Structures are given as structure tokens and as C-alpha cells.
Amino acid sequence: RTEVLGLVKAQQVKNAVIVPVGSKGGFYPKNLPRSGSPEAVRAEAVSAYKTFLTGLLDLTDNINAEGAIVHPAGVVNYDGEDPYLVVAADKGTATFSDIANGVAADYGFWLGDAFASGGSAGYDHKAMAITARGAWESVKRHFRELGKDVERDAITVVGVGDMSGDVFGNGMLLSKTIRLRAAFDHRHVFIDPVPDASASWAERKRLFDLPRSSWDDYDKTLLSDGGGVWSRALKSVPISEAMKAMLEITDDTLAPTDLIIAVLKSRADLLYLGGIGCYVKGAGETHLQVGDKANDAVRINGVDLRCKVVGEGANLGFTQAGRIEFALAGGRIDTDAIDNSAGVDTSDHEVNIKILTGMAERSGLLAVQDRNPLLASMTADIAEKVLSHNYDQTLALSLLEADGVAELGAQGRYMLDLERRGRLDRALEGLPNGATILARAQSGKGLTRPELSVLLAYGKIDLFADLIASDAPDDPAFHAILRGYFPKALGAFEEEMGRHRLRREIIATVIGNEMINLCGPTFPRRLRAVAACDTGVLTTAFEAARQVLRFEEAWSRVDRLDGRAPAAGQTALYRELVTVLRSQTYGFARLVKREPAGVRALVEAYRPATDALKKLVPAVLSPFERKSAVRRAEAWTKAGAPKALAHSVALMRPLTSATVLTDLAKAQDWPLAPAAFVYHRVGGLFNFDRLRAAAASRPIGDAYEGLAVRRLIEDMRAEQAALTSAVMANAGAPGADPAERAAAHVAAWAAAQPDPVEAARRTIEEIESAPGGWSFAKLTIANAALRGLAGG
Numbered sequence: 001r002t003e004v005l006g007l008v009k010a011q012q013v014k015n016a017v018i019v020p021v022g023s024k025g026g027f028y029p030k031n032l033p034r035s036g037s038p039e040a041v042r043a044e045a046v047s048a049y050k051t052f053l054t055g056l057l058d059l060t061d062n063i064n065a066e067g068a069i070v071h072p073a074g075v076v077n078y079d080g081e082d083p084y085l086v087v088a089a090d091k092g093t094a095t096f097s098d099i100a101n102g103v104a105a106d107y108g109f110w111l112g113d114a115f116a117s118g119g120s121a122g123y124d125h126k127a128m129a130i131t132a133r134g135a136w137e138s139v140k141r142h143f144r145e146l147g148k149d150v151e152r153d154a155i156t157v158v159g160v161g162d163m164s165g166d167v168f169g170n171g172m173l174l175s176k177t178i179r180l181r182a183a184f185d186h187r188h189v190f191i192d193p194v195p196d197a198s199a200s201w202a203e204r205k206r207l208f209d210l211p212r213s214s215w216d217d218y219d220k221t222l223l224s225d226g227g228g229v230w231s232r233a234l235k236s237v238p239i240s241e242a243m244k245a246m247l248e249i250t251d252d253t254l255a256p257t258d259l260i261i262a263v264l265k266s267r268a269d270l271l272y273l274g275g276i277g278c279y280v281k282g283a284g285e286t287h288l289q290v291g292d293k294a295n296d297a298v299r300i301n302g303v304d305l306r307c308k309v310v311g312e313g314a315n316l317g318f319t320q321a322g323r324i325e326f327a328l329a330g331g332r333i334d335t336d337a338i339d340n341s342a343g344v345d346t347s348d349h350e351v352n353i354k355i356l357t358g359m360a361e362r363s364g365l366l367a368v369q370d371r372n373p374l375l376a377s378m379t380a381d382i383a384e385k386v387l388s389h390n391y392d393q394t395l396a397l398s399l400l401e402a403d404g405v406a407e408l409g410a411q412g413r414y415m416l417d418l419e420r421r422g423r424l425d426r427a428l429e430g431l432p433n434g435a436t437i438l439a440r441a442q443s444g445k446g447l448t449r450p451e452l453s454v455l456l457a458y459g460k461i462d463l464f465a466d467l468i469a470s471d472a473p474d475d476p477a478f479h480a481i482l483r484g485y486f487p488k489a490l491g492a493f494e495e496e497m498g499r500h501r502l503r504r505e506i507i508a509t510v511i512g513n514e515m516i517n518l519c520g521p522t523f524p525r526r527l528r529a530v531a532a533c534d535t536g537v538l539t540t541a542f543e544a545a546r547q548v549l550r551f552e553e554a555w556s557r558v559d560r561l562d563g564r565a566p567a568a569g570q571t572a573l574y575r576e577l578v579t580v581l582r583s584q585t586y587g588f589a590r591l592v593k594r595e596p597a598g599v600r601a602l603v604e605a606y607r608p609a610t611d612a613l614k615k616l617v618p619a620v621l622s623p624f625e626r627k628s629a630v631r632r633a634e635a636w637t638k639a640g641a642p643k644a645l646a647h648s649v650a651l652m653r654p655l656t657s658a659t660v661l662t663d664l665a666k667a668q669d670w671p672l673a674p675a676a677f678v679y680h681r682v683g684g685l686f687n688f689d690r691l692r693a694a695a696a697s698r699p700i701g702d703a704y705e706g707l708a709v710r711r712l713i714e715d716m717r718a719e720q721a722a723l724t725s726a727v728m729a730n731a732g733a734p735g736a737d738p739a740e741r742a743a744a745h746v747a748a749w750a751a752a753q754p755d756p757v758e759a760a761r762r763t764i765e766e767i768e769s770a771p772g773g774w775s776f777a778k779l780t781i782a783n784a785a786l787r788g789l790a791g792g
Contacts, residue, residue, distance in 0.1 A: 002290075003292065006315070056085060084502075087115055123349075129166075135340050138394050157268060161273070164208070177197055184260050196224070260298040270309045282301065302329070312334070312339040320429070327449055335450050346386050397449050405446045407447075431455065459524075470534065473503075519582055530707055544602035570640070573641050576653075613657070621654060657679065670728060678731075686761075686786060695709050695713050716786070719783070764782050
């Protein structure tokens, strides 16, 4: 029960990156024969499995050839129509996919061989090495941020598993710089104190290709001095001097269990988990609570680990408390649900592709005999899409981690909100309570990556539910997202994509993942509160913001810095782009709230102006804005970002004013350029730019103060626009030289009303000269002075 619960929890969190959601379950045959041949035991297990599946299908809705829902006979249905049921291959049933699909075929179940992915006509996860490759994306991220490139730099590794296994075997072949010093499975302990990277990689490859291999098949002549392979059935293992040095122990002999503990506690760059079992718990947990009795003797606490990085290719290798304990001590770790999600993600793509190809077959667009070759031809494309999710999620965690303690308050409020709505059990998921969050804040520590991993997933699950309940997935602009979910080879079936049964779910999943990955799990709730909008408006604003800013182009330029620039500089650029995206999304949300519009309308209205504004900065900016942009770029360059890219990213903040400038220019029948010069001249002359910067940079006491500051900043933007409009209306024709004419227009307007202008300036100067810096009260008074000026 404990293991099934752990698997269900991991699966629930993994489901943040896949389309179907719902209830989870496990299959456990309790009465298999205790004796007899393996074939007989397997036959009995298969029989039990078929019984289990037929029981499920007897209660599940089906879809007939005409597309109508068919309820099973004799079943009273309280929950509405629900024909979606899939079977996931997991521990013990990894080879049962064809069996499950055979049962589905016998029932005429509408999913056919999409009922259980990975069968003979599906994607072979081991052949694709997809789960290991996904976990390796996490490993690469950790080491990249530690200043190492695992493709080129040597890393020492200890691991759980053997080379015959999918996740461990494939994982230990993903880099030829790996120096595997030790590993164990349920049969053997392998030690190679000073491995030769090239020779050991070749030998691991031989074992991977050798059917049913074990560590005992390893060529012992290739082991470094003092290494060996020992059966776990031995009473004791001799400890060589090389092993003593590697493990930092003094014992001459150890029982195999004690040797495994020493391996787990040894210093290494990476601990890679690819085998079954839970080996690390929290110090406050008992072995009974872990629920994996078979490994009680070899389990350690998270605080005892001395590796730098953990890669969880396998499920349930750590308890969540063990992960958090290791992370708080400085170790780098995510969760199993983050690291090994690529397998279930691949299965999800397979199921949705088979639904689509089934539609194409029924409409005569695809011959039955052509489907399987088509599936095979898309293997690399599927892998690329899946691995991009692993890459994006680990980056999202790094960005959340970089926010650190500054986000704790918002994260705590979001967890409380989820609990109140019945969507989260904090204790069950190992998330901190209010007292722990307060203690973290006082010690200057934010949530750990394992905690952020869970919160990230729940943010996606929560947003997905809201998206499905809204009309956002029905915006025609999102058809491109639906099309992009499928490989290019399926482009001929675009009409069928529009009728795909899970069309809305696919769109909601993709949008939800991208929004949460980029802007964080608390972003949707916070933006809806401050903009007073619903999920549909939020989604429209987010997608329009990305397209108007050409956000993906800028983001991709930063992505390409992997391995070419220090992670600190790259992360700083990512964070700035996120700041710009959030700001533009907020602006569009307020706009759409006032004047409803779809994504395409917003893009058509505001992208041309944004593109034009890119050519005007930095010339159009006020002196304060130019200096601020230069300071930001210099800081990022100092952190390692390329100078040219840093300056380009630093000039993206002003682009969010393109919507205001477009509306101002249209209202006054002016070209964009002169309107932009007047707007920024007004901002500099009357200190709007400095006041907004002061408001944005001051510490926020609580959520209500944060909301008040955000609204204050927006008030200042509105007042700057109003004052700009007044100047433009008073100026007449804009003139030939926009920069020079803007200065003259603003000066003329100010000269025409010297008393209110001087009063506003004097008020701001007095506030600035007062001791104590900018407080919220001072900002409010300054804003009131400017509001009066704009009104006059």
C-alpha cells in the first residue's frame, strides 16, 4: 500500500506535463503460486492481470463507430460520460502492454492499442533510452549550474542498478566522461575505485547489449586496482586499500549491506538512481514509515549523503523528507517525478497520436498498414518534444530557486489557498507549514528544489483545471499550439486534430505548462487578483504578450548560451525576460478586461508598434531609463552574460509601453516615433520613471502592500500617458525631428502652466531630500502631486 501510494503521488505530479488526468490505481496479485516454473507464475500473473483489466472495462464508457458514447450494460452512471481509461506499464507489468491491448481489442474498446502504450506497435522506452535521457537533462542542469559540462568534464558517479536495466543501463551510457566508481543492485556490489572512463564505458556498453547481464559479467581485468564485484549473499567483503581511500573508511572487511551504506555515503559528483528500492529517508522518519522493508538494512538519511548531485532515474529512491534534508544541506536534487517524467510523457504522446491516426484511418486518409511505419518514423521527433519538457521544467525550478526567500510569502499563501480549495494536502506532499516557512524566511532560505518541484506541479494541475473550465482553449489562435504538440509528419491530419477528443485538454496542458514554467506557480493567482480578471483573460493576455514581444526568439537566444556562458549570467537574462513577460501580460490583462479581444486581435494591433519601438530604443528613453538599462546589462555581463545579448535584453522592458504608445498615437493621429519621444520625455522630466523604479524596488511587507504598490505603479503609468496626451494635443503637428520636437513640445506645455509644474517638482524634491528613502507613504504623496499635474 505504501509503495502504491508513493507511485500514485509521483504519477500525479508527473501528470502535470501530460494530457489525461484523473484517478490512479495499482495492480497487485496477492495469490500467485509460491512454487512452480517462472512460466507458470507468469501465466497466473497474466491471468490475474486480465481479470483486473476486464473488471475495469466492464465499468468504463466506450465510444462506438459513429462517435457516440456507449455506457456499459447494467451500470448506473452518476459521474457523466468518461470513456478515457489508459493502462501504464510500471513495476512488474512493463512487458504487459500487448496483453492489455489484447483485452481492449476483445472488448472493442475505442482506444485500441492506445489503451496500453509501449507495446509491439508503440514506442519502446528502453530502445529510445527516453527515461534515462530525461533524467540526464536534470543531471546536466545541476552540473551546468555548478560550472561543469557533463559532456566534456569528468564526473565521478555511484549508482543503484545494473547495466541490464533500462534506466540505469541507458543512463550510464549517456556520457563518455562518466567515471562509475561503485554501483549495486539486488544481486551484486560493483566497485572500481579509479575507473578508466573510456574502457569502462565500452565495457558497460557490452553489458548493456548482453541479454540478462549482471555486474558479475563485468570483465574484472578492466577494473582498477582494489576493485571487484561481490555477491550480496556473501557474509563479508574484503576491503582493499583503494576501496578504503575511495570510501574513506578503515575497515578491513564489511558485510555487503555495510559496504552498500558506505557506497551511498561516499563522496562523488553524482548519485544516480536507476534501480528499484528506497535508499534515502529523512532523519526524522522511521524505516516503517518508508514502507520498503527489503531495503531497511541499506537505507541512510539525506543528511548523510556526501555527493553533490542526485539524479532520480528511478521512482521512490528517496522519500521527500530525505530529498529536502539533502537539499537543505547544500545538495542538488529535484524529485523522481521531475527527473523521470520522460517515460510517461512519451506514453502520453503515443496515446494521443494513436487517437489521431485512428481518426485518419476511419476517414480514409491513412491506410491501416501504413500506421506503424509512420509511428516509427516519428520516434526522434517525439523524443525531442519530450526532452524539451524535461529541460524546461528543470530550468523553471532554477528560476524559482533564484527567486529564493523573496517568493516565500506568495508561495505560502498559494499553498494555503490550494488547501482551502481541497486541491493539496501539504503534509502528504511534504510541503512546509506556515511555521516552517516563517523559520525559513528568518534564516534567509527559500523553498528547496524538491519542494519547488511539487509546488510547480500543483501550479500546473491547478491552472489546468481552471483552463478546462474556461473558454480559453477554444480561441482559434491556440490551434497552432495543438498543431505543434504533434510531430510534423502528422500535418496532413490537421482537420482531424481540430476534432481530436482531447483537443481542449492538449491545448490547456501546453499553455498551462508554458505559463507556469516561465512565470511560476503563483503567477496566475496573483495576476488574476491584481488585474481583477478571470482565467480566460489571463490566458489571452499571456499568449498575446509572448507573440507581441516575440518572446520565444529572445528566450531561444538565451537558451543557446548553454555551455558557452556561466549559468549565473544566463539565469539573470532568463529572469529579466520573465519580468518583461509578466509586465506585458499584466498590461494586456487590464486591456482585455476593459475591451474584450482575442489573441490574434491583440497581436495585429500591437506587434507592429512593438517591432517599431525596438528600433527606437535606447534613443527614445529618458536619461534615467537609459542609465538603468546600462546598469542592468553591466551587472549581467559581470555575471557572465555576453555583452551584446545583455544590452539587447536590457532594452526589452521599454517595449511593454508599446500598447500605450499605440493608443496615444492613434488617438492623436500621430506616428509612433514622435509619440514615443514625448512619452519618455514626460516620464523623465516629471520623474515618473524614477518613482516607478523606486516603487518596484522597495521591500514588500505583505500581499496587500504588494497589490497596493502594483496599482500605484499602474496609476503612474496612466498619469504619464494622460500627461503625454495633453502635451500632444497642445503641440499640433509632431514635426520632422521627433527627439528635438518632443523636448520642445514638453517644455512649451510646462511653460504654459508654471505654477502646477513647479509645485509638483518641489513636492517630489522635498520628499526625496527627506531622510529614510522612499516609503509607500512618500510614493503615494508624490503620485498625488503628479496626478494633480496631469489633471490640470
